[in-house]
Amino acid sequence: MTEVGMRCCSLSTMAFTSLLLFICSIYSCYAQVPLLMWTSDGSNMPHLAQPAAGQTVSGGQLTSYLKSALSIAPHNVLLFLQDELSMDDFTMYGGVFGNKQDSAFSNLESALRTSSNPLVLPALDWSASHSILELFQGELGIPAVHIDPSTLKEIKLNAAQPFLLAVHLPYTAGDQTKELLLKNDAVIGEVLDMFKSQDVPYTAVYTGLKPSRVIEETPVMAGRSMGRSLLQAPPQASVKPPLVFNDAEGRPCILLWADTLLATYNKIEVDLARDIFNSSTNVTAGSVCNETLSRLVLNYRGVLGLQSLRLIFSMRKTFFPVSARHWSLMEQVVLEYDGQRAIFNGSGGIYSPAEYSFHCQSVSSTQSPLLVPRSATDNATQWTLSFTDFQIQGFNVTGEDFSYASDCAGFFTPGIWMGLLTSLLMVFILTYGLHMIMQVRTMDRFDDPKGPAISVPQSE
Numbered sequence: 001m002t003e004v005g006m007r008c009c010s011l012s013t014m015a016f017t018s019l020l021l022f023i024c025s026i027y028s029c030y031a032q033v034p035l036l037m038w039t040s041d042g043s044n045m046p047h048l049a050q051p052a053a054g055q056t057v058s059g060g061q062l063t064s065y066l067k068s069a070l071s072i073a074p075h076n077v078l079l080f081l082q083d084e085l086s087m088d089d090f091t092m093y094g095g096v097f098g099n100k101q102d103s104a105f106s107n108l109e110s111a112l113r114t115s116s117n118p119l120v121l122p123a124l125d126w127s128a129s130h131s132i133l134e135l136f137q138g139e140l141g142i143p144a145v146h147i148d149p150s151t152l153k154e155i156k157l158n159a160a161q162p163f164l165l166a167v168h169l170p171y172t173a174g175d176q177t178k179e180l181l182l183k184n185d186a187v188i189g190e191v192l193d194m195f196k197s198q199d200v201p202y203t204a205v206y207t208g209l210k211p212s213r214v215i216e217e218t219p220v221m222a223g224r225s226m227g228r229s230l231l232q233a234p235p236q237a238s239v240k241p242p243l244v245f246n247d248a249e250g251r252p253c254i255l256l257w258a259d260t261l262l263a264t265y266n267k268i269e270v271d272l273a274r275d276i277f278n279s280s281t282n283v284t285a286g287s288v289c290n291e292t293l294s295r296l297v298l299n300y301r302g303v304l305g306l307q308s309l310r311l312i313f314s315m316r317k318t319f320f321p322v323s324a325r326h327w328s329l330m331e332q333v334v335l336e337y338d339g340q341r342a343i344f345n346g347s348g349g350i351y352s353p354a355e356y357s358f359h360c361q362s363v364s365s366t367q368s369p370l371l372v373p374r375s376a377t378d379n380a381t382q383w384t385l386s387f388t389d390f391q392i393q394g395f396n397v398t399g400e401d402f403s404y405a406s407d408c409a410g411f412f413t414p415g416i417w418m419g420l421l422t423s424l425l426m427v428f429i430l431t432y433g434l435h436m437i438m439q440v441r442t443m444d445r446f447d448d449p450k451g452p453a454i455s456v457p458q459s460e
Helices: 003-025 059-070 087-093 106-114 132-140 149-154 177-197 414-438
Strands: 032-039 076-084 119-125 145-147 163-169 203-210 243-246 252-257 260-265 268-271 293-301 308-320 325-337 340-345 351-353 357-364 383-393 405-407
Touching: 032 059, 032 087, 032 106, 059 119, 059 132, 076 132, 076 177, 087 177, 106 177, 132 163, 145 149, 149 177, 163 177, 252 293, 325 383, 351 357, 351 405
Parallel strands: 076 163, 076 203, 145 163, 357 405
Antiparallel strands: 032 119, 032 203, 243 252, 252 383, 260 268, 260 383, 293 308, 308 325, 325 340, 325 351, 357 383
16 A cells, blocks of 8 residues: 555544544534545545534535535535434444444445545534435536435446435334444445446445434523432422514524512612513613614513613623724613613623623622712612623624623632632741751760860850
8 A cells, every 4th residue: 555545544544533532522412413425445535624523513514515525526426314323323333442343334434444534524413414415416416316225236327427326224223223224334335335346436425314312402401400309309490591682683682691680779679680581571672782882771660669660781892902802891781760860880890702791690789899880979879789690792692592601700719819828828837847947956066975075165
């Protein structure tokens, strides 16, 4: 084997090994199928960047992958479409723990080893796998031909004309799964041998139409706890979704969530978050959002003995040259009630990168205040605000889920300071003890009863 061939074989082996090892990190994925794409021995396929760990490949990204691959790869395409397929199938039956002789994918592994730059997508959105046949038909401009593995010997291939062949592979979960996967692997081997015997280059794809095993959703997605609990413990209440304000085109542009929004006025306290998350009325009337300004308005009636009350969060996106990025600042939190206004400044502590959401366990105007009255004579001095588990995002909203949260907690928390001071005190005591031990002087002269007496000068 030439040096180039050995290098390609090594790269192919590393690619397939990365596929098998990657399965250890995807158990939190939901409704995804793997996709493998390779070419025949001697054919080339461009080196395509592998998706990041944990990334789910969408239909649009799959289209980009296929266009890049078919720019060089052979246009004789062979699709192996299995009814169901998941990464767990490679874990359980692929011999990933050293027992290669028991692998149910021996022909598939051999094809990947002989291919140059095989493409491995461990997490493809399974809805995109349904359209893979249509994607290839659109790229090649030819209809697909479904073939029966039992009629392979009767098929004559014409390498001069591109073709698209689809092979359906069954799947049944249960005790017979491995035997069925072995049969499917044997079919893949027979089809590839037929292409090799007729000296026809090809591009092959192996994927599933839907996942064979659906991993349970995470607690944030599923809305229920997955931790340990007592058998008789009552079920936890479902997590309420965030409050969403949509722009004029119906796209989400502001998200708000809080466990409590406590407001105190005239020694009367009320939780303003109690009903807004499940309210059927339009509580966000008057809200606006654009590229640089977001203003979320929450409307109330008949609370705290007031005829009307509006809680307003004003956020602005600002570019800071020092950090070379845009930041989202909470400029003000305003209370408008019965013709009066109470204004709290929040830009001093409520901020986050514009791409992130802001989260804080406690946003208050009293203890460690992040909300400060605008002036000593402002109506805000008559109010007390306290928000618990507060999270808000006013820019770069891509759906009804928050982006990564920038938390208000500083790095040097009280616990960290206590640990640092205690450690410094211990180091000081150790240093002082070592210094004292080093100053201890031992006797270096001894009196001999048979000799003259020792004379010790007073200076010593």
